[in-house]
Amino acid sequence: VEPTRWLTPSEDRAWRAWLAMAERLRAQIARDLLVDSGLSDADYMVLVHLSEAEGRRVRMNDLAARLNWSKSRLSHQLARMQARGLVQREECPSDARGAFAVLAAGGLAEIERAAPKHVASVRRHLIDLLDEEQLSQLSDIAELVAGHLRTQSACTAARQESGVEKSSGLNAAGAGWLEGEGPPSRAPRFPAC
Amino acid sequence: VEPTRWLTPSEDRAWRAWLAMAERLRAQIARDLLVDSGLSDADYMVLVHLSEAEGRRVRMNDLAARLNWSKSRLSHQLARMQARGLVQREECPSDARGAFAVLAAGGLAEIERAAPKHVASVRRHLIDLLDEEQLSQLSDIAELVAGHLRTQSACTAARQESGVEKSSGLNAAGAGWLEGEGPPSRAPRFPAC
DNA sequence: CAAGATTGAACTCTCAATCTTA
DNA sequence: TAAGATTGAGAGTTCAATCTTG
Numbered sequence: 001v002e003p004t005r006w007l008t009p010s011e012d013r014a015w016r017a018w019l020a021m022a023e024r025l026r027a028q029i030a031r032d033l034l035v036d037s038g039l040s041d042a043d044y045m046v047l048v049h050l051s052e053a054e055g056r057r058v059r060m061n062d063l064a065a066r067l068n069w070s071k072s073r074l075s076h077q078l079a080r081m082q083a084r085g086l087v088q089r090e091e092c093p094s095d096a097r098g099a100f101a102v103l104a105a106g107g108l109a110e111i112e113r114a115a116p117k118h119v120a121s122v123r124r125h126l127i128d129l130l131d132e133e134q135l136s137q138l139s140d141i142a143e144l145v146a147g148h149l150r151t152q153s154a155c156t157a158a159r160q161e162s163g164v165e166k167s168s169g170l171n172a173a174g175a176g177w178l179e180g181e182g183p184p185s186r187a188p189r190f191p192a193c
Numbered sequence: 194v195e196p197t198r199w200l201t202p203s204e205d206r207a208w209r210a211w212l213a214m215a216e217r218l219r220a221q222i223a224r225d226l227l228v229d230s231g232l233s234d235a236d237y238m239v240l241v242h243l244s245e246a247e248g249r250r251v252r253m254n255d256l257a258a259r260l261n262w263s264k265s266r267l268s269h270q271l272a273r274m275q276a277r278g279l280v281q282r283e284e285c286p287s288d289a290r291g292a293f294a295v296l297a298a299g300g301l302a303e304i305e306r307a308a309p310k311h312v313a314s315v316r317r318h319l320i321d322l323l324d325e326e327q328l329s330q331l332s333d334i335a336e337l338v339a340g341h342l343r344t345q346s347a348c349t350a351a352r353q354e355s356g357v358e359k360s361s362g363l364n365a366a367g368a369g370w371l372e373g374e375g376p377p378s379r380a381p382r383f384p385a386c
Numbered sequence: 387c388a389a390g391a392t393t394g395a396a397c398t399c400t401c402a403a404t405c406t407t408a
Numbered sequence: 409t410a411a412g413a414t415t416g417a418g419a420g421t422t423c424a425a426t427c428t429t430g
Contacts (some may be wrong), residue, residue: 004309004313005316010329017335021334024261028342072391072392072421072422079392097428115197122208130207132203140327143210145218149217149221254413266400267413288408290413
């Protein structure tokens with residue numbers, strides 16, 4: 001068994017800070033959106049992607065991929081949005097199996113109404129808090145991490161084949177505890193999820 | 194009506210990169226945890242907080258606050274975990290209304306088994322991808338943003354009282370479109386949620 | 387059979403109502 | 409009455425099965 005490289009204090013700080021930011025920011029912006037515009041973040045994301053697409057229509061499969069959603073989730077979500085007049089479904093001429101999700105007039109109206117307040121919310125809780133340098137640091141870090149997760153299957157496969165470590169050459173000096181020994185003091189600190 | 198300050202290209206880049214990182218990282222680490230250890234991220238977070246607490250017990254109210262969860266969510270979650278032998282409930286001697294969530298033997302065993310693989314997952318998908326400088330940049334940014342959202346009620350109140358802008362003195366030169374005009378080209382780009 | 391998409395059931399989360407005690 | 413906590417119903421998500429077409 002290999003020794004577990006626990007997180008160093010500064011790594012743990014980064015991880016917990018990330019967790020707090022991710023959860024609170026997501027929750028707050030979703031809350032603002034719902035209160036201000038009556039849209040869930042799922043609703044909004046669908047409307048954004050459709051509004052940006054050529055002809056305001058996207059194949060279901062394609063849309064699910066862009067949103068990183070399962071087909072099932074998208075199908076249920078669109079059924080609800082269709083019932084509210086935000087989107088429509090259309091058949092695909094070139095492939096009879098396929099279906100298009102199409103932005104309906106009501107959906108366009110909704111997102112046009114919602115967008116200004118949503119932008120303000122994003123500014124208030126994130127963008128306007130950061131200076132130019134921090135903004136570009138965040139972009140770089142986020143693109144790096146997201147890019148590394150581009151292909152989920154590759155990551156999962158890699159994890160199962162080889163051992164768990166050696167993911168990159170960046171391993172800092174291995175300041176950590178040994179497995180079985182656990183984190184030091186009373187009240188052990190496991191890394192938060 | 195005030196003109197909407199849309200996101201500049203570099204701001205939009207940061208926001209979309211953040212969204213992609215947040216969603217993919219959360220999903221991947223939750224997937225790893227479930228496959229490797231049979232725990233949901235909610236399960237794991239509860240176990241972490243209980244394992245770190247004095248006496249491995251936390252008042253329900255307190256635990257809900259630390260997790261940023263509603264009382265209702267925590268109550269349901271603990272009911273499920275209790276049925277699996279991960280936690281127990283105990284009465285509070287000093288306040289008969291209160292209840293403690295207590296880490297059960299099974300829960301301790303589960304998190305001890307899960308933690309090493311979880312740390313490896315966190316390293317693989319985030320920590321080991323960043324150098325020391327990026328790690329501290331991430332910590333600083335995340336703590337700043339999370340700290341600003343510390344008091345959700347304050348934020349919500351502030352938004353409703355005054356207008357939407359003027360959140361801080363950091364406003365860059367207002368490169369944006371005017372309201373009603375909308376984003377420029379065909380296929381308008383609204384800020385993604 | 388594989389790919390595109392939908393369906394239903396089980397599970398999780400949210401919201402409002404409820405119950406008990408300070 | 410307010411605080412701590414639970415409950416049940418409704419909404420959203422996931423998982424496996426299904427249906428149709430390439």
